[in-house]
Amino acid sequence: MSWDQLGPLLWQAAGETAYMVLVTLVVGGFFGLTLGLGLYLTRPGNLLANRAVFAVLNAAVNVVRPVPFIIFLAVLGPVTRAVIGRTIGIEAFTFAMCVMATFVFARLVEQNLVSIDPGVVEAARAMGASPLRIIRTVLVPEALSPLVLGYTFLFVGVLDMSAIGGYLGAGGLGDVAIAYGYRQFDWAVTATVVVIIIGIVQLVQLLGNSLARRALRR
Amino acid sequence: MTAPIISFRGATKVFPGRRRGGEVRAVDGVTLDVHAGEIFGVIGYSGAGKSTLVRLINALEPTTAGSVVVDGTDLTGLSEARLRPVRAGIGMIFQQFNLLSSRTVAGNVAYPLEVAGWSRARRAERVRELLDFVGIGDKADVYPSKLSGGQKQRVGIARALATNPKILLADEATSALDPETTADVLALLRRVNRELGITVVVITHEMDAVRSICHRVAVMEHGKVVELGDAYQVFSAPRHPVTRRFVASALKDRPSPAVLARLRARHPGRIVTVRVDEVAGSSTHLTHVLREHGVDGTIVYGGITEVAERPFGSLTVELVGSPDAVDAALTGLRAVTDVVDHGTAADPRDDASAVVPVPGPVEGSDR
Numbered sequence: 293m294s295w296d297q298l299g300p301l302l303w304q305a306a307g308e309t310a311y312m313v314l315v316t317l318v319v320g321g322f323f324g325l326t327l328g329l330g331l332y333l334t335r336p337g338n339l340l341a342n343r344a345v346f347a348v349l350n351a352a353v354n355v356v357r358p359v360p361f362i363i364f365l366a367v368l369g370p371v372t373r374a375v376i377g378r379t380i381g382i383e384a385f386t387f388a389m390c391v392m393a394t395f396v397f398a399r400l401v402e403q404n405l406v407s408i409d410p411g412v413v414e415a416a417r418a419m420g421a422s423p424l425r426i427i428r429t430v431l432v433p434e435a436l437s438p439l440v441l442g443y444t445f446l447f448v449g450v451l452d453m454s455a456i457g458g459y460l461g462a463g464g465l466g467d468v469a470i471a472y473g474y475r476q477f478d479w480a481v482t483a484t485v486v487v488i489i490i491g492i493v494q495l496v497q498l499l500g501n502s503l504a505r506r507a508l509r510r
Numbered sequence: 511m512t513a514p515i516i517s518f519r520g521a522t523k524v525f526p527g528r529r530r531g532g533e534v535r536a537v538d539g540v541t542l543d544v545h546a547g548e549i550f551g552v553i554g555y556s557g558a559g560k561s562t563l564v565r566l567i568n569a570l571e572p573t574t575a576g577s578v579v580v581d582g583t584d585l586t587g588l589s590e591a592r593l594r595p596v597r598a599g600i601g602m603i604f605q606q607f608n609l610l611s612s613r614t615v616a617g618n619v620a621y622p623l624e625v626a627g628w629s630r631a632r633r634a635e636r637v638r639e640l641l642d643f644v645g646i647g648d649k650a651d652v653y654p655s656k657l658s659g660g661q662k663q664r665v666g667i668a669r670a671l672a673t674n675p676k677i678l679l680a681d682e683a684t685s686a687l688d689p690e691t692t693a694d695v696l697a698l699l700r701r702v703n704r705e706l707g708i709t710v711v712v713i714t715h716e717m718d719a720v721r722s723i724c725h726r727v728a729v730m731e732h733g734k735v736v737e738l739g740d741a742y743q744v745f746s747a748p749r750h751p752v753t754r755r756f757v758a759s760a761l762k763d764r765p766s767p768a769v770l771a772r773l774r775a776r777h778p779g780r781i782v783t784v785r786v787d788e789v790a791g792s793s794t795h796l797t798h799v800l801r802e803h804g805v806d807g808t809i810v811y812g813g814i815t816e817v818a819e820r821p822f823g824s825l826t827v828e829l830v831g832s833p834d835a836v837d838a839a840l841t842g843l844r845a846v847t848d849v850v851d852h853g854t855a856a857d858p859r860d861d862a863s864a865v866v867p868v869p870g871p872v873e874g875s876d877r
Contacts, residue, residue: 415608418568418679419622419669420598422591429621433612509612509653 298481301468302488308463312386312454317447320393324446325439327353327394328401329427335406339413339423349398356395361453364392365460385462389453396449400442404435437507444500448493465489514543515677515709516567520576523562523733536562538733539576546676549703549710551724551741553717553756559733560713564679567711568600569593581676598626601670601708605682607662609654615641615665616650622672640668644698660691667698671706678702680712684719692716696723717760721745721817729753741818746787763813763823765852773810774855779830781810782840785848788820795846796825803839805831826852 327349333339334346359367368388369379376384408431416430432439455466465485473482523537536559544550552560565571566578569585577586583596609618616637623633641647644664654662663683670678680699684692700723703710712724720727720741727744729737729752736750745761748754758764764783765773773781784796793814800807807827814823829836843849853859 409606409608411604411606411608412610414570415602415604416621417570418597418600418602419625419673420594420596421621421625422594425625429624430610434610436612507612509655 298472298484301472302465302484305463305465305468306488308382308457308467309451309454309465312382312389312457312462312464313447313450315386316389316393316450316453317443319390320397320450321443321446323390323394324397325401327398328405329431331398331402332405332431333423333427335402339417339426353395353398356392357399361388361392362456362459364388365456380460380462382457382460382462385457385460388460389450392453393446393450397442397446400446401439404438404442405431407438408434437504440500440504440507444497444504447496447500451489451493513546514579515546515581516544516711517579518542518563518566518576519579521563521566521573521578522575523559523566523571524574535733537566537573540733540735541576542728542735542738544709544711545726546709547703547707548725549700549712549723551712551714551720551727552730553714553720553727554730554752555715558730560730561681562733563730564681564711564713567677567679568597568602570597598622598673599675599677601673601675601678603663603666603670603678603680603683605685607654607659607666607686609662609665609669611654614651614653615646615657618654618665619668619672622669626673636672637668640672643671644668658691659687660694663687663691663695664698667695667702671702671708676709678708678710680710680714682713682715685714685716692719693722699723717756720756721760721815725818729756742788742820742822745817746822761813761815761823763811763815763825765811765826769811770852773826773828774852774858777808777810777828778855779806779808779828780836780854781826781828781852782843783812783824783826783850783852784843785824786814787822787847789847793825796827796843799839799842799846800829803831803835803842805829805835805839 331346331349331353334342334349336343336346356364365385365388368391371391372379372384372387376387378384412434413426413430416426421429454464455469457464458467458470465488469482469485472478473480473485518540521537521540522535525534525536527533538559540563552563554560562571566573566585567580569578569588573586577584579585580596580600585593585596588596610621613621619637619640620633623636628636637650638647641650644667646661646664646668649657649661649665654665657665666683678699683699684695687695696719699710699712702708712719714720724741726739727741728735729744729750731750731752737744737748737753744753745757748757770781784793786793796807807829809825810828811826812824814821814825816822829839831839840849840851851859
């Protein structure tokens with residue numbers, strides 16, 4: 293395949309990947325943070341300790357997370373149809389990515405919050421702060437640095453998920469590498485896509501590290 | 511006597527254990543009053559329940575039985591939402607300072623003011639005022655990780671005082687600090703009490719902290735208060751074994767049996783320990799009595815320090831003179847203070863009450 297043909301193809305695919313990844317990062321990031329906070333807060337001994345709620349959330353995360361994404365796409369089918377209206381296409385695929393990203397990020401968030409010194413939370417309680425205020429002004433700011441790193445990690449995971457977008461006709465860079473590279477024995481195309489993806493990951497990781505360092509305040 | 515600002519009545523806190531029957535009675539039926547304007551000390555070894563007791567005051571832990579009344583408000587059974595304003599009116603400082611690492615010094619001190627809904631301008635003014643009061647006005651824009659332990663605790667104190675509380679709770683506030691910094695922080699707490707009229711409750715396992723600033727103390731063991739009273743009285747006449755151990759650890763003024771044996775070997779004369787306190791007066795009496803009876807006295811051991819800002823301690827003296835004169839001098843001394851006669855190397859008298867209780871396994875201790 294010549295560069296003249298490959299160029300526009302890659303350009304379009306990059307746009308599709310960007311759409312899938314960005315939507316997932318925003319939606320999955322938001323719900324993941326919420327679910328992660330829920331896991332942390334309802335954990336026995338914590339601010340909103342609730343054994344039943346914690347057990348349900350914890351089980352949900354444990355059930356969803358280990359399912360391989362390609363199988364998860366199939367299993368989630370009925371839900372995707374109910375929400376999006378169809379089970380193929382970039383919207384349907386992105387929806388599945390958002391759901392998976394939510395559960396993956398929830399665990400990351402919870403693990404980072406657990407490392408916060410409980411004494412700081414106690415101090416805030418002693419000053420009369422409400423749980424909502426403590427979430428906003430203590431938990432998130434205190435864990436910001438590891439949360440940024442966790443979010444960067446999530447980005448890589450999401451990019452990974454997006455690679456199989458071709459299975460649902462969602463397109464993306466991964467689809468180019470498979471459809472035009474692998475299936476047509478054109479190793480150069482596959483390699484080009486890989487180099488592009490590595491470049492993106494490197495850039496984002498660099499950005500994440502530098503933001504995390506600035507958030508550390510040390 | 512002033513009205514109590516904090517009243518415990520049979521206050522009990524039981525933590526459920528992991529297994530059945532494994533419950534922990536951290537605070538067990540405590541009844542005591544803390545008076546407005548005093549510095550009240552709660553001492554005990556770790557695990558005695560003092561940290562839980564102090565958390566009953568601002569309801570970070572709710573009681574499981576009994577009641578706690580703070581400044582006229584009965585905290586028993588109040589909802590979280592109703593407890594929040596009560597907590598906001600009570601300052602608290604911690605052993606590990608518990609500062610927000612994501613905020614500057616000024617941001618930390620401003621935190622309780624944000625909770626209380628102060629405007630930005632009023633907050634800034636109050637923060638400046640507080641940082642000046644605790645002596646770190648130049649550190650406003652620094653992050654806590656750049657501060658020393660003493661400076662961090664000053665930030666903690668400034669933060670605790672921000673909303674003009676009536677009560678300040680200090681939970682092992684000096685236990686993570688070196689001796690010199692400890693003295694500075696204790697002096698600051700005394701200023702808080704004197705200049706601002708804030709009632710201070712100090713939780714500690716360090717007798718030195720109690721000795722230097724507390725007016726009254728409660729000694730805790732196994733969740734119960736085993737001794738309660740005026741700090742000076744508790745120090746000068748400790749009744750409970752735990753209290754005796756604390757006193758001995760704080761005042762190293764009385765010779766241990768081993769020291770006594772060495773003193774006898776070194777000094778041929780009669781060895782006596784003379785108590786020095788407010789009632790007995792300074793060592794002037796000692797000088798007078800010895801001169802009166804023609805006996806020479808050499809101080810061989812001991813020390814005088816301050817408890818609750820009053821003199822307290824003992825001196826161990828070697829008395830040299832004719833046996834009759836020494837006996838007469840002893841009688842004279844006994845008339846004005848407590849005297850313990852250790853005898854001489856040839857005729858040792860071991861008076862158990864004089865000897866410091868040996869730190870170590872004491873029945874009923876929690877260590």
